[in-house]
Amino acid sequence: MSKKTNYSYIGIAFIILVFGIIFIPKIIDRVSSGDVIRNESRSDFANDKTATSDLAFIEINNEPKKVPAFSFINQNGDIITNKDYLGKVYVIEFFFTTCPTICPRMNANLIQIQNSFKGFENFGVASFTINPDYDTPEVLKKYADQYGVTNPNWHLMTGDKDAIYKLSNEGFNLYTAEEDQAAGGFEHSGNFALIDKNGFIRSRKDQFGNPIIYYRGIASEAEKVDEDGAPEEISALKEDIKKLLNE
Structure with missing residues (x-):
């Protein structure tokens, strides 16, 4: 394997590590607080029982x-x-x-x-x-x-x-x-x-x-x-x- 290929893998690994450090804690925090479930889950919205009907x-x-x-x-x-x-x-x-x-x-x-x-x-x-x-x-x-x-x-x-x-x-x-x-x-x-x-x-x-x-x-x-x-x-x-x- 060439040095150039090694440098590419090292660069990709570094980007993934940075992404994990910055964004994963934020995602976990949002899931814990319920924001993702309440606002972004389409399946949960479809099963929402609090919506008013057309009656x-x-x-x-x-x-x-x-x-x-x-x-x-x-x-x-x-x-x-x-x-x-x-x-x-x-x-x-x-x-x-x-x-x-x-x-x-x-x-x-x-x-x-x-x-x-x-x-x-x-x-x-x-x-x-x-x-x-x-x-x-x-x-x-x-x-x-x-x-x-x-x-x-x-x-x-x-x-x-x-x-x-x-x-x-x-x-x-x-x-x-x-x-x-x-x-x-x-x-x-x-x-x-x-x-x-x-x-x-x-x-x-x-x-x-x-x-x-x-x-x-x-x-x-x-x-x-x-x-x-x-x-x-x-x-x-x-x-x-x-x-x-x-x-």
Whole structure:
């Protein structure tokens, strides 16, 4: 091997040594402090669970609408408040156990949604009866067992009638009313509301960029459309639950 070749290897080794002395400690320091992981790893960015999804916030007077405070008793006799749902994504419905029309279909859809999210400890359902005089915790427990409610975060709640109706009609604008002429003696919306982990009402947008606000809860995925020909929204609701669980 020539002297010229030896000098070349010596020069390369010297450059590598200088690079190591100057830059490697800085790289180690940045990795230790987390800068490389937070700012430069594309794979970690792709798996980031803190990013906000494309679901809209429902705004009232330019303020995101939150779930109003509530406190009721569930099917197990426990007091449940809105704070019990913080950190969870959940669906809200208003129903009553003796409903002969839309409630059985709504709750069959919710059972299907429940079963789609088994194992997700931060998913739940909040069901408020609009017939609390009849729907005691014991009645609600029997109803829950009948339908197959297994999610520990699915609370079927009863309590003061005025408070429930105020929560429905004013808190969510989901219509409920006593009506002697209606089947079962009550009228109510067949829509579901979707709530994020921080208690905000969320929804996807329509083709014009406006929030749909609520999800139609009567028609099932299998039925495809409801009686009026409107497409089912259970599949959309499931997709959007996934988005909020990943926020």
